[in-house]
Amino acid sequence: MPRTGPETVIYDVAVIGAGVVGTAIARTLARYELGCALIDASPDVGTGTSKANTAILHTGFDAKPGSLESRLLARGSVLLRDYAAAAGIPVERTGALLVAWTAGQLAALPGIAQNARKNGYLAVRELGAAALYEREPRLGPGALGALEIPDESVICPWTTPLAFAAEAAGAGARLLLDTKVTGAEHADGPCVLATTRGPVRSRWVVNAAGLGSDVVDRMFGGDGFTIRPRRGELIVFDKFARRLLRSILLPVPAARTKGVLVAPTVYGNVLLGPTAEDVGDRGDVATTAAGLGSLLGAGRRILPELAAEEVTATYAGLRAATEHSDYQIHVDAGRRYACAAGIRSTGLSASLGIAEHVVCGLAEAGLPLRPRAVPPAIPVMPYIGEAGPRPYRDAERIAADPAYGEIACHCERVTRGEIRDALAGPLPPTDLDGLRRRTRALNGRCQGFYCAATVSRLFAEFRGPRHGG
Amino acid sequence: MEVDVLVVGAGPAGLSAAAELRRLGAGRVLVADREAAPGGVPRHSWHTGYGLRDLRRIMTGPAYARALAAAAAAAGARIRPGTTVTGWELGESGAGGAPGPRLALTMTSACGAETVHAAAVLLATGCRERPRAARLVPGDRPAGVMTTGELQQRVYLNGERLAGRALVVGAEHVSFSAMTTLAHAGADVVALVTSSARQQSYAAFRLAAAARWRVPVWTSTAVRRIDARADGAGRGGPGARARLAGVQVADCRTGAARFVQCDWVVFTGDWIPDHELARAAGLDIDPGTRGPAIDAALATSAPGVFAAGNLVHAAETADVAALSGRHAARSIAAALRAARRSAGAGEGAVPDADASAAAGGGPEPGVRIPVRAEPPLLWISPNVIRPAARETLPPRGRFVLRAGEFRRLARLEVRQDGRLLARSRPVRLIPARPVHLGAGWLPRVDPSGGPVSVFAP
Numbered sequence: 001m002p003r004t005g006p007e008t009v010i011y012d013v014a015v016i017g018a019g020v021v022g023t024a025i026a027r028t029l030a031r032y033e034l035g036c037a038l039i040d041a042s043p044d045v046g047t048g049t050s051k052a053n054t055a056i057l058h059t060g061f062d063a064k065p066g067s068l069e070s071r072l073l074a075r076g077s078v079l080l081r082d083y084a085a086a087a088g089i090p091v092e093r094t095g096a097l098l099v100a101w102t103a104g105q106l107a108a109l110p111g112i113a114q115n116a117r118k119n120g121y122l123a124v125r126e127l128g129a130a131a132l133y134e135r136e137p138r139l140g141p142g143a144l145g146a147l148e149i150p151d152e153s154v155i156c157p158w159t160t161p162l163a164f165a166a167e168a169a170g171a172g173a174r175l176l177l178d179t180k181v182t183g184a185e186h187a188d189g190p191c192v193l194a195t196t197r198g199p200v201r202s203r204w205v206v207n208a209a210g211l212g213s214d215v216v217d218r219m220f221g222g223d224g225f226t227i228r229p230r231r232g233e234l235i236v237f238d239k240f241a242r243r244l245l246r247s248i249l250l251p252v253p254a255a256r257t258k259g260v261l262v263a264p265t266v267y268g269n270v271l272l273g274p275t276a277e278d279v280g281d282r283g284d285v286a287t288t289a290a291g292l293g294s295l296l297g298a299g300r301r302i303l304p305e306l307a308a309e310e311v312t313a314t315y316a317g318l319r320a321a322t323e324h325s326d327y328q329i330h331v332d333a334g335r336r337y338a339c340a341a342g343i344r345s346t347g348l349s350a351s352l353g354i355a356e357h358v359v360c361g362l363a364e365a366g367l368p369l370r371p372r373a374v375p376p377a378i379p380v381m382p383y384i385g386e387a388g389p390r391p392y393r394d395a396e397r398i399a400a401d402p403a404y405g406e407i408a409c410h411c412e413r414v415t416r417g418e419i420r421d422a423l424a425g426p427l428p429p430t431d432l433d434g435l436r437r438r439t440r441a442l443n444g445r446c447q448g449f450y451c452a453a454t455v456s457r458l459f460a461e462f463r464g465p466r467h468g469g
Numbered sequence: 470m471e472v473d474v475l476v477v478g479a480g481p482a483g484l485s486a487a488a489e490l491r492r493l494g495a496g497r498v499l500v501a502d503r504e505a506a507p508g509g510v511p512r513h514s515w516h517t518g519y520g521l522r523d524l525r526r527i528m529t530g531p532a533y534a535r536a537l538a539a540a541a542a543a544a545g546a547r548i549r550p551g552t553t554v555t556g557w558e559l560g561e562s563g564a565g566g567a568p569g570p571r572l573a574l575t576m577t578s579a580c581g582a583e584t585v586h587a588a589a590v591l592l593a594t595g596c597r598e599r600p601r602a603a604r605l606v607p608g609d610r611p612a613g614v615m616t617t618g619e620l621q622q623r624v625y626l627n628g629e630r631l632a633g634r635a636l637v638v639g640a641e642h643v644s645f646s647a648m649t650t651l652a653h654a655g656a657d658v659v660a661l662v663t664s665s666a667r668q669q670s671y672a673a674f675r676l677a678a679a680a681r682w683r684v685p686v687w688t689s690t691a692v693r694r695i696d697a698r699a700d701g702a703g704r705g706g707p708g709a710r711a712r713l714a715g716v717q718v719a720d721c722r723t724g725a726a727r728f729v730q731c732d733w734v735v736f737t738g739d740w741i742p743d744h745e746l747a748r749a750a751g752l753d754i755d756p757g758t759r760g761p762a763i764d765a766a767l768a769t770s771a772p773g774v775f776a777a778g779n780l781v782h783a784a785e786t787a788d789v790a791a792l793s794g795r796h797a798a799r800s801i802a803a804a805l806r807a808a809r810r811s812a813g814a815g816e817g818a819v820p821d822a823d824a825s826a827a828a829g830g831g832p833e834p835g836v837r838i839p840v841r842a843e844p845p846l847l848w849i850s851p852n853v854i855r856p857a858a859r860e861t862l863p864p865r866g867r868f869v870l871r872a873g874e875f876r877r878l879a880r881l882e883v884r885q886d887g888r889l890l891a892r893s894r895p896v897r898l899i900p901a902r903p904v905h906l907g908a909g910w911l912p913r914v915d916p917s918g919g920p921v922s923v924f925a926p
């Protein structure tokens with residue numbers, strides 16, 4: 001949406017950061033009579049850490065009991081499960097197995113089960129080696145037992161913030177993308193945010209800026225935390241590997257070494273990762289030979305047959321870690337400012353819990369919340385998972401609209417109709433990566449050998465002449 | 470829909486097979502291709518060099534594609550572009566993952582999602598180049614990194630111009646082809662890099678490259694890392710995808726690394742068959758070619774399912790793929806005839822490649838002895854011997870192999886359970902170039918023996 005002239009509106013709430021946390025907050029605020037702005041430096045929503053993670057909908061069984069993270073994760077994962085069902089966000093309840101490979105790890109399982117119960121998660125169950133191999137016959141040799149967490153699930157990390165943002169926008173929230181917040185002035189009256197696209201005025205401000213949240217926090221007088229990016233590299237295996245496992249295979253956490261996990265994805269691939277490495281640069285999402293090498297080594301031990309399958313993609317994400325172990329969430333009533341930061345490795349799962357918590361905090365600090373007479377509708381997103389029906393298999397849909405029978409991206413079976421729909425949708429992609437996150441086009445094993453030329457042609461065609469070259 | 474033969478893929482292999490099937494009276498032949506036009510890879514390979522061994526003329530890729538499509542259509546095959554074969558409908562007996570006795574495949578096109586029933590299926594789905602991620606090249610993920618397949622389609626089908634400096638990874642035939650495409654698109658090719666000690670194309674290609682474009686080949690050089698531009702929005706941080714800054718290359722012998730600025734990187738060669746349907750059917754997969762395991766008749770492990778072209782030898786030239794398609798067509802036609810004969814006598818409409826051979830008694834039908842390529846050989850095709858049909862020769866009367874190393878004079882040895890079956894004349898091994906092995910030793914294979922191995926001692 002092109003913006004003309006400086007922003008003259010005064011928003012009730014401006015949310016900085018359109019990752020999964022910021023969009024969840026915007027979507028929760030949208031249920032009340034409020035004028036909201038959702039601001040992001042990027043031209044699209046969900047392009048930060050929210051797009052590059054392990055995509056697990058955690059139950060929070062392993063959180064630190066009593067922490068804010070534990071509480072919001074438990075709440076958030078339940079909320080998100082229901083929301084996903086309503087919005088068509090792909091989720092598969094695969095369950096997870098925390099696999100013990102050493103006597104020490106085996107001995108740790110009862111404690112972890114106890115911890116889960118303290119977190120209010122009661123469904124954990126111990127499995128002996130025989131039962132474990134029956135469940136996961138392709139597991140590498142030497143596993144001694146496991147803890148089963150039946151509600152751990154995998155989710156689509158791309159559709160989630162898109163659904164939240166679409167819901168907020170549908171209820172009138174203004175999306176100010178490609179807009180970086182560079183400063184904040186708070187005299188009396190509304191706060192004036194300095195941005196790369198001119199000032200934005202708002203009575204309340206929420207900081208959900210992920211890796212940039214400490215910088216934004218300093219604009220509001222904060223100095224309680226510093227982001228220390230911790231990079232996680234991941235390997236996506238070919239869909240042929242999907243048959244090798246049923247559940248998410250988690251490592252037993254240890255004090256020093258953080259193991260890697262193997263998990264199915266909702267797109268039908270297998271993920272291996274992540275590594276954990278502190279990096280200085282907040283933009284350094286490069287993969288490394290050492291990182292990929294260590295993952296492959298670990299993968300071979302966990303699931304030996306993985307080694308024979310092709311790698312479809314590699315990527316890295318940055319956890320917004322801080323010097324604190326818990327989330328950094330607080331509300332400053334005086335400055336009419338809320339901060340939702342330090343959400344290191346569970347923000348996708350906890351997003352709706354965090355949003356609820358932040359909005360309650362704002363209300364307590366004085367933000368008037370009047371529910372809308374008609375609550376905004378939960379948007380129904382195009383389904384891009386592998387477990388449910390896809391347009392290319394839907395004879396009726398193709399009969400009604402042949403564009404759903406024209407497969408453009410062969411590996412992922414994405415049709416011309418879906419590409420057209422994405423570009424006609426309420427939040428159209430601004431580049432091929434945005435299209436990829438909305439449709440899966442270009443995401444498959446050929447990485448563009450067959451389809452990149454066709455898909456980019458369709459992208460330009462459906463984007464229309466408005467955008468020129 | 471009911472057909473006699475469903476050919477999956479309208480590349481040189483599929484189209485040549487379709488024409489031959491019709492000529493041999495195989496009945497209703499349907500060729501499905503998921504692209505908008507038939508022809509396979511040659512459609513977007515505008516340089517000349519196609520058709521030598523099959524059509525005995527040399528022409529450009531698109532002209533060759535058109536010629537093959539016209540010949541198949543003229544012979545009476547039905548060609549359906551824009552039609553993807555999406556999978557197998559597994560019958561009751563297909564519980565083990567193998568197609569049931571009636572072959573049923575699902576297809577999607579603008580006309581709908583439908584099921585095709587066929588007495589025989591030929592998989593001719595070709596191969597592709599392994600992309601950067603599969604080669605585990607680390608670094609950033611900027612735009613501007615691609616394979617030759619993508620490059621050719623962008624340049625020749627979309628008419629895109631590519632300004633700036635380009636680096637080609639690989640130094641085999643297809644790498645030189647990528648180089649000419651880049652030059653055609655306006656890019657300035659900096660070099661071809663290969664971790665191999667020598668380039669692997671014909672001297673003519675290399676000399677032409679050196680003379681016409683002054684493009685050097687950097688041998689013993691590995692691509693270590695891809696770097697995105699640090700300016701502006703980017704390195705995966707907020708903003709649109711960053712552009713390529715360049716790559717870090719290293720000397721494989723000394724480890725000395727350096728940065729090469731470029732705007733495009735094209736990963737070439739390093740082929741893998743497009744074996745999705747083969748694997749979905751649970752066909753035996755050959756560990757060397759990674760395509761379906763096939764015998765000399767190009768029959769796979771599932772009755773009625775055959776495979777040809779670059780799916781079974783990634784990658785040979787188009788004319789070789791075409792001849793392999795014709796060869797498969799002859800096997801399919803024979804199997805269909807045999808099936809019709811026995812259908813007269815009783816049940817069982819699916820043609821079994823064994824049916825014709827088994828009619829005359831002889832070794833157990835159904836026995837399949839694997840043929841393995843031992844290092845430094847990478848693969849051999851065909852890679853199964855069916856004692857019941859030992860008189861069937863492979864396409865062009867010989868086996869084709871690939872080596873992973875250079876050898877000046879190697880004598881290939883064929884052994885079964887340690888017993889020497891054959892020793893070839895001295896051959897030169899060059900990675901990415903075909904090596905051939907005669908088939909005269911086939912009758913010496915012990916039908917009840919173990920796997921056959923081919924060595925290059």
Ligand SMILES: Cc1cc2nc3c(=O)[nH]c(=O)nc-3n(C[C@H](O)[C@H](O)[C@H](O)COP(=O)(O)OP(=O)(O)OC[C@H]3O[C@@H](n4cnc5c(N)ncnc54)[C@H](O)[C@@H]3O)c2cc1C
Pocket residue numbers: 016017018019020021022039040041042046047048049050051052053054055056057058179180181182208209210211212213216230231232233274316317318319320343344345346347348349350707708
């Ligand atoms: C390797 C890895 C694996 C993970 N696995 C999981 C998992 O399995 N399950 C799970 O629940 N969580 C997981 N996480 C964590 C999860 O991804 C994050 O907690 C979550 O994405 C954080 O969302 P966010 O909205 O806070 O941050 P982000 O998605 O980073 O969003 C912040 C946004 O703020 C914008 N921004 C920053 N500064 C400014 C500014 N000054 N002006 C304007 N905009 C600005 C950025 O552009 C960005 O879009 C994982 C994380 C990593 C790195």
Ligand SMILES: Cc1cc2nc3c(=O)[nH]c(=O)nc-3n(C[C@H](O)[C@H](O)[C@H](O)COP(=O)(O)OP(=O)(O)OC[C@H]3O[C@@H](n4cnc5c(N)ncnc54)[C@H](O)[C@@H]3O)c2cc1C
Pocket residue numbers: 477478479480481482483501502503504508509510511514516517518519520552553554555593594595596617618621643646647743746777778779780784785786787788790791
């Ligand atoms: C850059 C480049 C340059 C080359 N230069 C030369 C040259 O100069 N001379 C030469 O002789 N050879 C050349 N080759 C090699 C030549 O193109 C191949 O040998 C030949 O195309 C192989 O034929 P094929 O039929 O096996 O496979 P392909 O040509 O790859 O055809 C396979 C077809 O199957 C279709 N398909 C796959 N899966 C499905 C499905 N599920 N449903 C429907 N359709 C499907 C595809 O769309 C495709 O059209 C070159 C190759 C490349 C990449």
